[in-house]
Amino acid sequence: MLRKEFNEQLKQLLYFLVFVTAVLGLTKLVNLVSGTEMELKEIFVAVYQVGLLIFAMVSGLSIFSSERNQGGLEYVLTLPMSRYRLLASKIIPRLGALTLLYLLYILFSGLTGARGFSGLLPGLPSGMLLYAVFSIFCLALSLSLTHENFVLLAMVSLFTALIHFFFLFGFLYTIIENGFHRHIYYQAPWAPMTGFITILLPLLVAFFSAFKKYDISGSRGFNTRFRKVFVPMMILGFVISSTLVYSISKPQYQRYYLTQDNSLIRYNHNKATIHAGETERTIQNGEGIIKFIHEDPNYFYSFSYMTKNRGITRIDKKTLQEESLYNNPDFYFTHSSILNHKNKLAFIESSSGFYGKEYLVVLDLKTRAIKRISLERLLPGGYIHPIIFGAGEIEGKRFWLLQSEKNLRYPLVRIWENEQADFLDLSYRGPGYYNGLLVSADKEGLVISKLTPQGMETVKKFPGTKRLKQPYFLPKNLDFENTSEIYFYKNNHLEGSDIEIFRLDLESLALTSLGKWKGSLRHIYPSNYYLVKYDRASKKNYMYTTEIAIIKEGKITTIKTFSLDDKMDDQFSLSTGIIVKNSKKAWTYNLSNFQEKTFKL
Amino acid sequence: MTDAIIKVNNLNLDFGPRKVLDNINIQFEQGETVLIAGGNGAGKSSFLKCLAGVLLPKSGEIQFSKAVTAEKIAFLSDKMSFFQDFTLEQGIEFHCRAFGVDTFDDVLLQELKLPRDRKVRELSNGERALFQLSLLMSQKPGVLLVDEILHIIDPYLREMFLYGLIDMIDEYKTTVITINHTFSDIGLLPERLLIMENGRFVLDEKSEDLPNRFKKFYSTDRVDRDLPIIFGNESPLAGEWFVYPYQEKMAGETGYEFLDVELGEVVKSFIGGYYAKKRI
Numbered sequence: 001m002l003r004k005e006f007n008e009q010l011k012q013l014l015y016f017l018v019f020v021t022a023v024l025g026l027t028k029l030v031n032l033v034s035g036t037e038m039e040l041k042e043i044f045v046a047v048y049q050v051g052l053l054i055f056a057m058v059s060g061l062s063i064f065s066s067e068r069n070q071g072g073l074e075y076v077l078t079l080p081m082s083r084y085r086l087l088a089s090k091i092i093p094r095l096g097a098l099t100l101l102y103l104l105y106i107l108f109s110g111l112t113g114a115r116g117f118s119g120l121l122p123g124l125p126s127g128m129l130l131y132a133v134f135s136i137f138c139l140a141l142s143l144s145l146t147h148e149n150f151v152l153l154a155m156v157s158l159f160t161a162l163i164h165f166f167f168l169f170g171f172l173y174t175i176i177e178n179g180f181h182r183h184i185y186y187q188a189p190w191a192p193m194t195g196f197i198t199i200l201l202p203l204l205v206a207f208f209s210a211f212k213k214y215d216i217s218g219s220r221g222f223n224t225r226f227r228k229v230f231v232p233m234m235i236l237g238f239v240i241s242s243t244l245v246y247s248i249s250k251p252q253y254q255r256y257y258l259t260q261d262n263s264l265i266r267y268n269h270n271k272a273t274i275h276a277g278e279t280e281r282t283i284q285n286g287e288g289i290i291k292f293i294h295e296d297p298n299y300f301y302s303f304s305y306m307t308k309n310r311g312i313t314r315i316d317k318k319t320l321q322e323e324s325l326y327n328n329p330d331f332y333f334t335h336s337s338i339l340n341h342k343n344k345l346a347f348i349e350s351s352s353g354f355y356g357k358e359y360l361v362v363l364d365l366k367t368r369a370i371k372r373i374s375l376e377r378l379l380p381g382g383y384i385h386p387i388i389f390g391a392g393e394i395e396g397k398r399f400w401l402l403q404s405e406k407n408l409r410y411p412l413v414r415i416w417e418n419e420q421a422d423f424l425d426l427s428y429r430g431p432g433y434y435n436g437l438l439v440s441a442d443k444e445g446l447v448i449s450k451l452t453p454q455g456m457e458t459v460k461k462f463p464g465t466k467r468l469k470q471p472y473f474l475p476k477n478l479d480f481e482n483t484s485e486i487y488f489y490k491n492n493h494l495e496g497s498d499i500e501i502f503r504l505d506l507e508s509l510a511l512t513s514l515g516k517w518k519g520s521l522r523h524i525y526p527s528n529y530y531l532v533k534y535d536r537a538s539k540k541n542y543m544y545t546t547e548i549a550i551i552k553e554g555k556i557t558t559i560k561t562f563s564l565d566d567k568m569d570d571q572f573s574l575s576t577g578i579i580v581k582n583s584k585k586a587w588t589y590n591l592s593n594f595q596e597k598t599f600k601l
Numbered sequence: 602m603t604d605a606i607i608k609v610n611n612l613n614l615d616f617g618p619r620k621v622l623d624n625i626n627i628q629f630e631q632g633e634t635v636l637i638a639g640g641n642g643a644g645k646s647s648f649l650k651c652l653a654g655v656l657l658p659k660s661g662e663i664q665f666s667k668a669v670t671a672e673k674i675a676f677l678s679d680k681m682s683f684f685q686d687f688t689l690e691q692g693i694e695f696h697c698r699a700f701g702v703d704t705f706d707d708v709l710l711q712e713l714k715l716p717r718d719r720k721v722r723e724l725s726n727g728e729r730a731l732f733q734l735s736l737l738m739s740q741k742p743g744v745l746l747v748d749e750i751l752h753i754i755d756p757y758l759r760e761m762f763l764y765g766l767i768d769m770i771d772e773y774k775t776t777v778i779t780i781n782h783t784f785s786d787i788g789l790l791p792e793r794l795l796i797m798e799n800g801r802f803v804l805d806e807k808s809e810d811l812p813n814r815f816k817k818f819y820s821t822d823r824v825d826r827d828l829p830i831i832f833g834n835e836s837p838l839a840g841e842w843f844v845y846p847y848q849e850k851m852a853g854e855t856g857y858e859f860l861d862v863e864l865g866e867v868v869k870s871f872i873g874g875y876y877a878k879k880r881i
Binding site for chain 1: 615616617650653654655656657670671672674676678680681682683684685686695698699700701722
């Protein structure tokens with residue numbers, strides 16, 4: 001049975017590939033005839049994505065349709081195997097075919113950088129298509145035996161999938177918190193559990209329990225058994241997911257940011273309250289998401305995305321008045337790769353639409369002049385996810401360093417302000433740029449290079465260091481001219497795990513290990529590095545900081561120890577400091593100036 | 602009495618609100634040939650499909666003897682259910698693998714001169730029945746369940762089918778349970794007759810006992826209603842009355858001439874009686 005199903009799935013898979021290839025050929029033909037220039041790889045990926053979803057749905061719905069159509073169902077049910085084994089022999093080849101098609105998609109998309117419909121929704125996690133494919137398959141499978149009319153079933157499956165995705169994007173969460181709000185996904189990345197627990201899981205459980213007695217008596221008996229399990233499961237799922245979402249989202253709902261001059265900002269996706277000394281001011285941003293990204297002595301900067309106010313807002317530290325610096329509602333998404341170099345703020349933005357074209361935007365904070373540089377022709381073909389990781393000047397000319405992703409490697413490109421670009425390297429790990437030195441990686445390990453007007457020259461290699469994690473994403477500011485040392489780590493910042501700290505001396509280019517540390521490594525511009533240790537407050541179920549140490553010239557010195565305050569409910573450990581809070585007050589410890597402060601909330 | 606090869610205990614089956622099988626308790630013995638008959642919707646096919654595992658009962662149990670594993674239960678449905686897009690070769694390969702059959706005996710296929718690359722859907726009904734019978738025979742089945750298919754096969758192929766069936770019974774001591782309404786061909790075959798009505802067996806007799814247990818008489822007069830009459834044709838010219846269970850003393854008590862009844866008439870009278878009761 002399994003072999004027969006594998007053969008059938010292989011046939012279906014080939015039909016699918018022939019179909020998408022035919023679409024590709026058709027597109028090429030249209031290009032030739034009409035003189036248009038539809039990008040073939042994008043069309044191919046887009047058709048492939050939609051086709052994959054349809055394939056998943058049809059694959060799930062048609063689990064016994066071939067037997068029904070051929071009148072072979074009675075025969076199949078007499079085969080000497082249990083109902084579940086029969087089901088397994090149907091499901092395994094289908095999952096195999098879907099996995100294979102998905103891997104082909106990943107391969108093609110990875111090689112070409114084409115994103116198809118993902119370009120329309122650039123904020124989606126990369127695994128979203130995978131989840132969509134397998135959830136639609138599971139939904140269709142769960143509904144496949146509830147009725148005999150394929151068209152009706154397809155419509156019901158689509159409708160159920162829509163409801164499922166509606167939940168998936170945190171609709172439930174938004175009802176609880178704010179009423180309908182379409183951007184909630186960004187606030188609640190764990191929201192998928194609502195759709196899964198409330199719809200997908202009950203459907204699957206109901207299907208498998210009803211299938212135990214699957215026979216030829218049609219859908220009526222199946223539905224009775226199906227309903228008996230599904231309805232209570234769905235109610236239970238709704239209650240569980242509501243409770244989970246509410247309990248998890250509640251403490252996360254408010255975010256906090258501690259400025260370097262000791263102002264505390266509480267914010268969520270549409271409101272920010274700034275506590276600065278005795279002054280307090282609330283900024284409403286409609287339906288935008290505010291994220292605090294940068295500060296200088298006079299201002300802090302926020303940006304909002306997926307909103308009518310897509311752009312950069314600056315808030316005066318003295319008056320707490322906000323001022324819009326950049327607003328471009330036509331663009332869909334502004335990456336969080338947003339960095340300042342000598343009063344020029346640079347960030348990446350994506351156009352909405354099929355191809356999701358990306359631009360490097362440079363905003364002069366003094367003159368407000370805006371320069372938008374299209375990355376389409378400047379980055380190597382097939383790039384994805386460009387991020388700015390450095391900036392500098394050579395011979396008085398400013399450049400920005402961008403990394404992108406291609407084939408699990410990181411092409412590094414230097415873009416000059418005159419819109420010229422140099423391809424620098426294909427790094428094996430995320431790069432960094434410090435004091436004129438580019439840190440990238442080849443197969444063996446770290447490579448230090450010096451940037452020249454023409455390109456780069458390798459200065460030193462560190463074979464055997466390939467497992468070091470480099471600062472993938474440098475914080476806040478790119479003026480690293482006076483930095484003499486940087487610190488790396490190895491292993492993850494996972495709770496309870498050790499990291500190994502490494503120091504790179506930018507003058508002597510010596511790399512030394514400073515030993516293990518149970519906690520995380522923090523960096524504050526320009527060259528302050530801290531190590532933070534945590535412990536779990538078992539009764540309150542949150543992580544709290546127990547120790548902060550400063551690292552300077554390879555020496556680790558503890559500067560502050562903390563004990564758990566039972567009166568506090570939560571703690572935020574930010575790059576700028578520590579915030580410990582309960583519902584009435586917040587106590588802060590600032591890493592920029594080591595000041596402690598208490599705020600009334 | 603030999604041990605039962607199939608024991609059916611308290612078997613119930615519903616289709617929605619409709620009771621299809623009503624608390625059936627019955628046993629079948631090894632090598633027995635059983636004919637099940639009854640009106641449309643009596644539950645015959647459903648019973649057979651429950652035995653084959655195609656339908657799962659609401660309650661009750663069906664126990665097969667240890668020798669009859671799932672691979673040894675063969676079922677030929679009235680729809681001759683099979684993969685129609687398969688060629689005969691593919692069908693043989695699939696069936697043999699699924700049922701753990703080592704060698705396939707293609708005598709029947711050779712007699713029909715059926716090429717193995719022909720698709721199942723291209724076969725005539727009779728060819729399909731014989732093809733599927735040859736598949737089932739390759740299982741060396743302990744139990745063979747055959748739904749109503751004989752009436753759709755032409756007389757020549759029907760005879761071939763029956764010979765195949767008889768070979769199987771002789772060779773493997775197979776218990777054959779078949780549903781049939783065309784009794785002319787099968788009249789001599791069944792050892793036991795079961796008649797179903799409303800999801801229950803209302804007659805369960807060995808064929809050898811049947812002539813003594815089932816009689817008919819003719820009478821244009823008013824008939825004694827104390828007799829166990831299954832069905833009567835109340836005609837002023839030649840009223841025909843069927844009696845079950847018949848006892849010898851009835852002839853003396855009533856004065857009627859009780860005559861032997863053919864298998865087909867037994868079944869027809871039960872079905873007729875069922876419809877007559879429904880009309881009342």
